[in-house]
Amino acid sequence: MKTPIPLAVLLGLSITAYGICPGFNFAIGNIISLGEGVSQWNVYNSSCFVIDGLTTTKNPCTQGIFGCSPTPIFFDHYTSSITGLNYTCLRDPNSEVCGNDVISVCVRAIQFKP
Numbered sequence: 001m002k003t004p005i006p007l008a009v010l011l012g013l014s015i016t017a018y019g020i021c022p023g024f025n026f027a028i029g030n031i032i033s034l035g036e037g038v039s040q041w042n043v044y045n046s047s048c049f050v051i052d053g054l055t056t057t058k059n060p061c062t063q064g065i066f067g068c069s070p071t072p073i074f075f076d077h078y079t080s081s082i083t084g085l086n087y088t089c090l091r092d093p094n095s096e097v098c099g100n101d102v103i104s105v106c107v108r109a110i111q112f113k114p
């Protein structure tokens, strides 16, 4: 009996070929501590270029660019500080990285209007 190729392997191959968060617009990394209470989060495009981000000493969930889910907290919304467009975020199941920054969520344009 042949073992079917797991979907994860196929997705893994497509990640290698097409960059991080395939099928999404952007990716958001994890907290980067800059010292003295200052934290930074980068927003990457699928080639790992930093295209947006937040640097703050405050709660990143309330600074306008990111919105957060209930516990366990992750970013579930992203509003581009460049275009003002609203995006939705899903937790990245693939442990992808941009440099040393582990991707926390993948970001895509909101398709459905309420």
Ligand SMILES: *[C@@H]1O[C@H](CO)[C@@H](O)[C@H](O)[C@H]1NC(C)=O
Pocket (backbone or CB within 6 Å): 045, 046, 047, 048, 049
């Ligand atoms: C990511 O951004 C860089 C810099 O703006 C750009 O050169 C590159 O083409 C972008 N990649 C994608 C997949 O949009």
Ligand SMILES: *[C@@H]1O[C@H](CO)[C@@H](O)[C@H](O)[C@H]1NC(C)=O
Pocket (backbone or CB within 6 Å): 067, 077, 079, 084, 085, 086, 087
């Ligand atoms: C983006 O979506 C969130 C959640 O639906 C909403 O609270 C926020 O007002 C929206 N922002 C814009 C600029 O549409």
